[in-house]
Amino acid sequence: MAVDLVSELAAVDAEEFDALDATAGAVASYHRLAQHERDARWRVRYARVTDGPRLLAMLPTYACRGDRWADPSYDPARWPESTAADTGPGGYLLVGGSADLRSGFHVGPELRSRIGPLLTAVAGAAAAEGRGLLFPYAYGPTREVLDAATGGRISWAPVGAEAVFAQALGGEAELSSRVRRVLRRDRNLIAEQEVEAAAWPWGEVAGEAAEVIAVHNTRKGLPDHPEFVRMRYAQWADCPSVELVVFTARTEGVRAVATGLVWRDELAVHEIALTGEDGPVRLAAYVSVLYHQPARYGAERGLRLLRGGLAATAPKAMRGAEFRELHGGVLDAAATRELLTRP
Structure with missing residues (x-):
């Protein structure tokens, strides 16, 4: 299994990418996220995990180039119950998404119980710039995977709920x-x-x-x-x-x-x-x-x-709608560095 960081989705096949996770629908699809790569306000990288020719994960990350939030909805200071100490965009690497108020988690099912190497790669990229990690508008299953992988170190806040008319x-x-x-x-x-x-x-x-x-x-x-x-x-x-x-x-x-x-x-x-x-x-x-x-x-x-x-x-x-809760997660810079030293 190999882990690396790449700068564009063109490095992988669209259908293979979308097959990793469809939880957020169109807003986290291959072609929509490829459009975000052209947004000069963000530096985009993907943490990729492969096993030979198979793509196991392709997790988007976003580093803000400016000193103001491109969308204030992503500022954790605005989230209910948030305990974020540093709410400037330069303090965080966003994981999963930076727009559309919903984030996918493009990690295949077989890797979700063992995402340690993937998370280490993401934490290392953030720590190298003195950033913490921000997990904006994540669905419940994503929160569960991340909590298991970090030992519950991420601080979460409720940020909304998506309506689904299942029937x-x-x-x-x-x-x-x-x-x-x-x-x-x-x-x-x-x-x-x-x-x-x-x-x-x-x-x-x-x-x-x-x-x-x-x-x-x-x-x-x-x-x-x-x-x-x-x-x-x-x-x-x-x-x-x-x-x-x-x-x-x-x-x-x-x-x-x-x-x-x-x-x-x-x-x-x-x-x-x-x-x-x-x-x-x-x-x-x-x-x-x-x-x-x-x-x-x-x-x-x-x-x-x-x-x-x-x-x-x-x-x-x-x-008749049912609701899927959305969560905003914060891991400060110190806790992000600690991830790099965990066994």
Whole structure:
């Protein structure tokens, strides 16, 4: 078994990489992470483990080149219950991901119980620059593997939960009676408010969708602009393994959009935005793009899984979502150095 550090994903096969871990879906896929290599704000390296011709692990790491967080959501000082002493980006090497608020863990199943050499390589790269290790937006199974490998030395904080509609694409028969009642009520409301629903390729509605998203984000206190939205989604549109779709809902005085990412056998609702004021009309448009259109689209396409994103947990739970907890982990520089001396 050999361990080394490489600077680009082009060193390995895309299908072989994606087969290591699909927990985070499209946001941690080969082609999406390859796009991050072009982000000048980060220096990207991968800790690779091979056994002859077989790829056992290809774990992304990110070192920030600047003195400000590229995305403040990755600053552990903003995480609930965080005990991070040094929250500047120069103090850490990020492991797993640096964007999209979810991180994969590209370590094959046979290596997960013996990741010591891999973790030593990552810790050595961090310690050489006086950095600690940051594990942002990690799923529960990743946390368990890392805790076992480090003896529980990593300090964890809750950073969110991803909604998954595990049964939505197989029909409603398996759903609880309570969820079925909510969905029937939704459909009646959508019909009463005469919502016009449609699914589009991004290119056909990019202008309208970007405007609605930018206005929505700005209204929520996150300054945005249609041009910035188009730039963000241009990356997804150029991602070879991902199909970018937009769900729209229009009714009197309200426009709603939801962007969706089709990757392999799953659909992920990526972002939802609406215009208009609260009331039955807006609610009808909202539930159309939140659940009903994506569920119908996924079922018609024969997809296996519907991901519902990170926010608005209450309305998603009412419609049958289960939640995968996300965790932010911090290992300070001193504890990172200690990993290098462990037997």
